[in-house]
Amino acid sequence: MYVTAxxxxxxxxxxxxxxxxxxxxYVIDQFxxxxxxxxxxxxxxxxxxxARFLREVVAAVTNAIGGDPxxxxxxxxxxxxxxxDSNPVALSEHVANAMNDFELTYVHVICNxxxxxxxGVVVPIFCEHYNGTLVVNGGYTKEEAEETISTGKVxxxxxxxxxxxxxxxxKRFELDARLNTPDPPSFYSGGARGYNDYPLME
Structure with missing residues (x-):
């Protein structure tokens, strides 16, 4: 399934x-x-x-299309x-080290x-143990993102x-423009609302 996709x-x-x-x-997380x-x-x-299933999936996908993409x-x-998980810090350390065995373009971590x-705090664990490009996510503002990147740790x-x-x-970030207010009930709801009706800047 992963390889075919x-x-x-x-x-x-x-x-x-x-x-x-x-x-x-989802299934890897469940394992x-x-x-x-x-x-x-x-x-x-x-x-x-x-982490065995995770390793098998990553190996199969990278063998099929390479690690760069x-x-x-x-x-x-x-x-x-x-x-x-009863010990997310230890799990993070193991997963971060495991991904060093593959030449991935990046590892992307949700921090909250x-x-x-x-x-808990898991991003520093990936910073310490993962040797490749690290992307983080989790409710950052533009200012918080800039500060986080400026540290050089991610x-x-x-x-x-x-x-x-x-x-x-x-463009809004470039101009420090006001952001639209998200409408969470419309996220992934299957309807038209919330997909292409957020206004662009004038």
């Missing part, structure tokens, strides 16, 4: 790259976190075992879809919990919600 995107559709979704309660992985075989228990996203603290259930800050509400976000 990656090949279709990069080799067939001409995408510049793909991001493997290892976050937010990684001990709350959802009660397995007693080689895919459960230790960090090494719980591949990034991956993690959310060690995010409890979305009832996901939690959408539902504000799990507390390479980029990604924006999600601000881009949904502001299709011209880059």
């Amino acid at each position: 990656a090949i279709n995107c990069v080799k067939e559709a001409g995408f510049d790259g793909v991001e493997i979704h290892g976050a937010n309660g 990684l976190k001990d709350c959802s992985n009660p397995r007693i075989d080689s895919y459960g228990g230790s960090h090494e075992n719980r 591949v990034g991956i996203r993690f959310a060690p603290l995010n409890s979305f879809m009832a996901q939690k 919990d959408f539902d504000d259930v799990q507390k 390479d980029a800050v990604a924006f999600g919600v601000p881009f949904i509400a502001n299709p011209d976000l880059v």
Whole structure:
């Protein structure tokens, strides 16, 4: 599934790259976190075992299309879809080190919990243990992003919600313009509202 999607995107559709979704309660995240992985075989228990599926997916995708067009996203603290881990710091350290075995374009880390259930600090763990390009995400303002990047500890800050509400976000940032107010109930709702009706700057 992952390999087919990656090949279709990069080799067939001409995408510049793909991001493997290892976050937010989806299948890789379910293997990684001990709350959802009660397995007693080689895919459960230790960090090494719980990360086995992750490694297999990353290896398969990079073998198919190379590492240059591949990034991956993690959310060690995010409890979305009832996901939690008893030791997200140790999990972050293991995952960060594991990704050093692959020549990925970047690792993308959500630094907080959408539902504000799990507390902790994981970005410094990735800064310390991951040797490649590090992208972070999680409610940053423009000013916070600039300050974070200026420290030299991360390479980029990604924006999600601000881009949904502001299709011209880059231009607004350039001009320090006011941002549109997001409408979370319309996110991913399946209807037309909230997709292309946020106003552009005049």
